[in-house]
Amino acid sequence: MKDKILLKEFIRDKKVGAAFSTSKYAIKKMLGIIDFDKANILLEYGPGKGVITTHLLERMHKDAVLFVFETNEIFIKELLNIKDERLVIINEDAEYARTILKNRYKINTVDYVISTIPFTFLDRRKRKRVITKTYNLLNENGKFITCQYSGLIYQLIKQNFYQTRVIAALINIPPVIIFTGIK
Numbered sequence: 001m002k003d004k005i006l007l008k009e010f011i012r013d014k015k016v017g018a019a020f021s022t023s024k025y026a027i028k029k030m031l032g033i034i035d036f037d038k039a040n041i042l043l044e045y046g047p048g049k050g051v052i053t054t055h056l057l058e059r060m061h062k063d064a065v066l067f068v069f070e071t072n073e074i075f076i077k078e079l080l081n082i083k084d085e086r087l088v089i090i091n092e093d094a095e096y097a098r099t100i101l102k103n104r105y106k107i108n109t110v111d112y113v114i115s116t117i118p119f120t121f122l123d124r125r126k127r128k129r130v131i132t133k134t135y136n137l138l139n140e141n142g143k144f145i146t147c148q149y150s151g152l153i154y155q156l157i158k159q160n161f162y163q164t165r166v167i168a169a170l171i172n173i174p175p176v177i178i179f180t181g182i183k
């Protein structure tokens with residue numbers, strides 16, 4: 001039932017970029033990169049209706065906090081059904097995460113950024129801004145983890161981050177690549 005919303009929004013909103021939610025298999029691979037004992041402040045770009053968000057909350061320790069940045073208002077309504085005090089839902093573009101966290105929450109750095117925003121649908125300059133700002137927002141050894149359908153973002157992550165890792169998650173429709181940039 002809920003996937004109908006994703007399909008509808010995929011057709012209506014070009015920023016959505018996928019007609020299917022990320023599979024449990026790909027989510028497990030992404031979350032396997034996170035050391036939840038040390039993850040105090042997490043950030044998610046493009047949570048959609050919250051398929052990764054709920055798994056993150058399940059694994060996060062009780063004092064951790066998760067900020068999610070989502071542009072689509074239909075998905076924001078879905079996210080508001082998740083009742084968890086550690087979740088902060090922000091209806092803004094991920095590009096402004098650093099400024100918003102700093103000005104509104106007095107947060108200068110985060111431990112992890114998990115992203116499923118479709119970088120292929122962003123113009124080149126915006127892609128660059130998102131990656132640079134994300135790098136600046138992460139603390140030392142912080143990780144940027146992104147699940148993508150194409151390798152387009154690889155060079156940009158490689159240019160900006162100290163280390164880059166790549167994992168293929170083939171049991172997903174369509175198959176995805178998980179890129180990790182380590183600061």
Ligand SMILES: C[S@@+](CC[C@H](N)C(=O)[O-])C[C@H]1O[C@@H](n2cnc3c(N)ncnc32)[C@H](O)[C@@H]1O
Binds near residue numbers: 017072118
């Ligand atoms: C491919 S969907 C992923 C949804 C869900 N996280 C999943 O893994 O199935 C991409 C999501 O990113 C959101 N999005 C796209 N560009 C964004 C941006 N610049 N800032 C925040 N959210 C964005 C879309 O509205 C959509 O919910």
